[in-house]
Amino acid sequence: MANHAGLDFETKSGFILFPLMVHCLDLIVSTIAVFFVQTKPGHPLTDRNYGEPEDPLAVLKRGYYVSLLLAMVGLLIICRWFLYIDSLPSAYLYFYMCSLVGVVVSFLFVAITQYYTDYNFPPVQSIAASS
């Protein structure tokens, strides 16, 4: 595509290196997000005022939301850095919106999978009720 559009060498190499940078961002963002996976301090059996134990899935998903937010910010930076075209100054914003579509799709996938496999939602309960 870059060849057909007659872009210069620097812009073309930015387009090619973009996926590599996204994966680097992926590693960094996920590493940061893993540190947000924590439960409340204390032990539910020994501490009196511990309260209800947290839902383990909620704890995991908190880290996932952190990684999504950081990925959105990081993608904007990477898009501006690698996909900036001098003759079309707003092109990188559209490319950023494309990557946001990807982020939304991945979020929806996680939500849909949870809906169909978690026992708090009707699909699994209907299977249990029918047996």
Next chain:
Amino acid sequence: MGHATNIITGMSVGLESTGLPIIVISFGIITSYYLGEATGIKDSHGASIGGLYGTAIATMGMFASGVYVLSMSGFGPIADNAGGIVEMSEQAASVRDITDRLDAVGNVTKANTKGYSVGSASLACFLLFSAYLDEVEMMTG
């Protein structure tokens, strides 16, 4: 009621569960294609050619937190094994309650990764086909 109704309901829910992901993937491909076209990158004939790169970037955007999802799926087998060990060593019921709960979450995260990898593969598939067509066009002229 019995095994038969269980299998029938499970089967129907399993088949039904593919519907929403298909809609989400189609939505993702179409939206990113038109956003890519909207960048205004044109070839020498004046036709917009940014669309395909737009879908490529959507795939990349999906991968932007992929490592976290993959590590979440690593949690599944571990919780599963813990449940198995607790059952085999005949622990108290309170321990079994906790591992059951973790087991359920492990199943959700395991299923997450499957949906995630299939989804990103189907987005990438779209690109693969067009790359193939490009290559053929180059050879046949």
